Amino acid sequence: MSEANKLRRGDATVDNLVCTVWKKIAPPKVEFMLWLALLGKLNTWDLLAKKGILTEQDNLCPFCAVQLETTDHILLQCQTSWSIWGKMADDLGIQIDRQMNFRQFYAEWMAKGCHNPTRKKLYIVAFFAAAWSLWTLRNNLVFEGQNLDLNVLYHKIRWRTALWSKAWKENPPYSTDTLVRNFTSFPQLFP
Numbered sequence: 001m002s003e004a005n006k007l008r009r010g011d012a013t014v015d016n017l018v019c020t021v022w023k024k025i026a027p028p029k030v031e032f033m034l035w036l037a038l039l040g041k042l043n044t045w046d047l048l049a050k051k052g053i054l055t056e057q058d059n060l061c062p063f064c065a066v067q068l069e070t071t072d073h074i075l076l077q078c079q080t081s082w083s084i085w086g087k088m089a090d091d092l093g094i095q096i097d098r099q100m101n102f103r104q105f106y107a108e109w110m111a112k113g114c115h116n117p118t119r120k121k122l123y124i125v126a127f128f129a130a131a132w133s134l135w136t137l138r139n140n141l142v143f144e145g146q147n148l149d150l151n152v153l154y155h156k157i158r159w160r161t162a163l164w165s166k167a168w169k170e171n172p173p174y175s176t177d178t179l180v181r182n183f184t185s186f187p188q189l190f191p
Helices: 028-039 045-050 071-077 079-092 102-111 117-144 150-165 176-181 183-189
Strands: 006-009 012-015
Touching (some): 071 102, 079 183, 117 183, 150 176, 150 183
Antiparallel strands (some): 006 012
C-alpha cells in the first residue's frame, strides 16, 4: 500500500482507498466483498493455501485452470475476467490498462472523471456489479458446478447495475429495463 493512500492516526493506520467502498450504492455484502478484496483478505484458493487450509496444487483458477487463483487473477488478470472488464469498458467508453493489480485498477476506475454525478455513480456501481458478479460466478463454479457462460455473466452485470441504481435516493430518471437495454448509452443518457 502506498504511503499516499495511508493516514496514521495514533496507533491505527487508515487506508483511504479501502474506505472508498462504503458508498451505499450497492448492497452491503457487495461493498464488504470489495473491501476484503482491496485489503487482500478475500478467501481465494491462494490465500487458503497460504493459511494451510488447502494444498498448493488445489489453488488453480476455476475460470482458466492454468494460473493460481489470487484476488488479482480471479477479479482482473484472468483472461475470462479481463474479457468482461474489456467489454464493459468498451460499452461505457472507458479506457483501461491491464498492467496493474486489482487495487490499482479499482483506484484508476474510481478516479475517472465525469461531469454528470449520476453517470459517475453508474460507472462506480457497474464496477461493483462486475467485481461481485465475477466473485459469485467463481463461487458458483467451485461450489455448485455451474457452467461458465460469459454472455449470461455480462447480462447479470448490466441488470445488477440497473437494479442497484434504482435503490438510490436520487435514482436515475430511466426504468431499469431502459438502463439495461441502453447500457452502452450511459454517456448519452447522462451527459
